[in-house]
Amino acid sequence: MRVAVVGAGPAGIYAAEALATDHNVEVDVFDTLPVPCGLVRYGVAPDHFSIRSVRDKLVETLDHPKVRFFGNVTIGTDISAEELISIYDAVIYTYGASQDRALGIEGEDSDSCFAATEFVKWYTGHPDAQDFSGQLARAQDVVVIGLGNVAVDVTRVLIKPISEMNETDMPEHVLKALRNSTVRRVHVVGRRGPHHATFTTKELKELGELEGVSVNIMASDLPSSDAEASDGNRVVERNLKVVRDWAERDSVDTPKAINFRFYSTPLAYSERDSELVVERMTVLPDGAIQPSGELERIPADLVIRSVGYKGSHLTGVPFDSAKSVIPSVDGKIIGAERSYVAGWIKRGPSGIIGTNKKDAVATVATLMADLSEQPSGAQAPDYVVSLLKDRGIQYVDVSGWKRIDAAERELGSLSGKERTTIHERKTLLSLAKGN
Numbered sequence: 001m002r003v004a005v006v007g008a009g010p011a012g013i014y015a016a017e018a019l020a021t022d023h024n025v026e027v028d029v030f031d032t033l034p035v036p037c038g039l040v041r042y043g044v045a046p047d048h049f050s051i052r053s054v055r056d057k058l059v060e061t062l063d064h065p066k067v068r069f070f071g072n073v074t075i076g077t078d079i080s081a082e083e084l085i086s087i088y089d090a091v092i093y094t095y096g097a098s099q100d101r102a103l104g105i106e107g108e109d110s111d112s113c114f115a116a117t118e119f120v121k122w123y124t125g126h127p128d129a130q131d132f133s134g135q136l137a138r139a140q141d142v143v144v145i146g147l148g149n150v151a152v153d154v155t156r157v158l159i160k161p162i163s164e165m166n167e168t169d170m171p172e173h174v175l176k177a178l179r180n181s182t183v184r185r186v187h188v189v190g191r192r193g194p195h196h197a198t199f200t201t202k203e204l205k206e207l208g209e210l211e212g213v214s215v216n217i218m219a220s221d222l223p224s225s226d227a228e229a230s231d232g233n234r235v236v237e238r239n240l241k242v243v244r245d246w247a248e249r250d251s252v253d254t255p256k257a258i259n260f261r262f263y264s265t266p267l268a269y270s271e272r273d274s275e276l277v278v279e280r281m282t283v284l285p286d287g288a289i290q291p292s293g294e295l296e297r298i299p300a301d302l303v304i305r306s307v308g309y310k311g312s313h314l315t316g317v318p319f320d321s322a323k324s325v326i327p328s329v330d331g332k333i334i335g336a337e338r339s340y341v342a343g344w345i346k347r348g349p350s351g352i353i354g355t356n357k358k359d360a361v362a363t364v365a366t367l368m369a370d371l372s373e374q375p376s377g378a379q380a381p382d383y384v385v386s387l388l389k390d391r392g393i394q395y396v397d398v399s400g401w402k403r404i405d406a407a408e409r410e411l412g413s414l415s416g417k418e419r420t421t422i423h424e425r426k427t428l429l430s431l432a433k434g435n
């Protein structure tokens with residue numbers, strides 16, 4: 001049996017591992033990027049070294065004799081979904097959920113208002129990222145909208161001392177922009193209270209440990225009873241302890257600050273006045289929140305909204321646009337023959353990297369239960385190689401990826417680091433070719 005996997009992020013690689021290792025199935029993994037690992041490379045914060053090192057484990061699967069990697073191949077454009085299923089016995093879609101959600105407020109489309117997805121792409125060295133060097137060289141106040149871990153990552157990257165970023169694999173142009181950054185204050189804005197936030201405690205706590213950075217919280221934003229507000233949820237309980245400690249700290253003069261603005265709904269952004277207008281929310285006795293009518297203006301030379309990721313439709317594959325996922329039952333796509341789904345495009349953007357392993361293994365179990373008894377109708381392994389060559393698509397195979405990997409390690413070693421990310425697609429492709 002031969003299976004195609006669309007997306008070489010954690011879900012795709014874990015699916016390939018389960019197919020090849022546990023079931024002896026041949027797998028071709030396609031990714032639109034020349035390099036594997038999805039958001040583990042282009043999402044997970046570069047200063048979170050141990051989480052990023054998951055990449056080293058993930059790419060081992062690409063060395064499995066039954067697995068082939070086809071980077072720089074976009075399914076839906078270079079090969080259609082209809083073609084793909086005609087070439088393989090089954091297809092597993094694991095193409096993630098990397099579109100941003102909009103706020104729908106006035107001024108959101110201005111040149112100083114961005115999605116966190118874009119900012120994260122930039123600092124991780126994604127080939128399609130826009131450059132933020134100019135913005136960071138002018139901005140003093142940045143508003144980050146959102147109360148989740150991505151908002152925390154973005155805040156930390158904006159304000160962390162550069163001496164602690166130099167060791168990361170961020171591309172040199174990103175480190176240079178952070179070195180020249182004029183950002184002094186990050187205002188983290190969210191509609192709800194600290195006990196509604198989806199931060200994990202370790203990430204939240206880290207903000208209070210940054211050298212030369214104070215964290216400010218309005219004591220009135222804290223719940224009257226932490227026990228009641230956390231309602232037995234240990235993470236919320238620990239988060240409340242962290243923010244309460246911050247609220248109780250004596251104020252000190254620091255060169256940089258993070259100001260949390262809970263219970264503040266963004267209403268409009270004015271680039272000309274460099275301010276975000278928010279409406280304060282009131283907490284009712286039953287815990288519900290409602291607009292108070294009180295407006296506040298928060299200085300904002302730059303606004304980065306981090307209000308969630310969502311999946312997008314791939315032509316020829318069923319899609320639930322209300323939930324922004326591919327509809328499925330136990331990983332089998334509803335309305336498509338021999339087609340399966342795993343990872344964020346199945347569940348939506350939630351869970352940690354490891355959640356995708358359990359998910360991918362479950363989907364592979366469904367696939368195997370459906371198809372393992374059937375004779376293979378797949379094309380021979382060379383078929384897809386000829387198809388890509390005929391179409392003039394320069395795909396990156398595992399040896400091409402290894403050449404990129406070696407070049408990144410070599411570049412990093414020049415500055416005494418493990419790796420420096422190479423961000424230009426042209427360079428990545430040229431390295432993959434062996435040039």
Ligand SMILES: Cc1cc2nc3c(=O)[nH]c(=O)nc-3n(C[C@H](O)[C@H](O)[C@H](O)COP(=O)(O)OP(=O)(O)OC[C@H]3O[C@@H](n4cnc5c(N)ncnc54)[C@H](O)[C@@H]3O)c2cc1C
Binds near residue numbers: 032033096
């Ligand atoms: C900013 C950020 C920080 C995070 N930090 C952490 C963290 O610290 N710890 C943690 O546990 N988790 C973290 N996560 C979550 C983790 O990254 C995800 O759980 C995981 O990457 C989801 O895996 P996936 O394979 O479903 O999607 P992805 O990782 O997005 O992989 C999807 C792959 O599909 C490819 N693709 C897309 N469209 C096509 C197409 N048409 N054809 C071919 N290929 C395609 C993409 O290029 C990508 O490589 C973070 C996520 C983000 C966004």
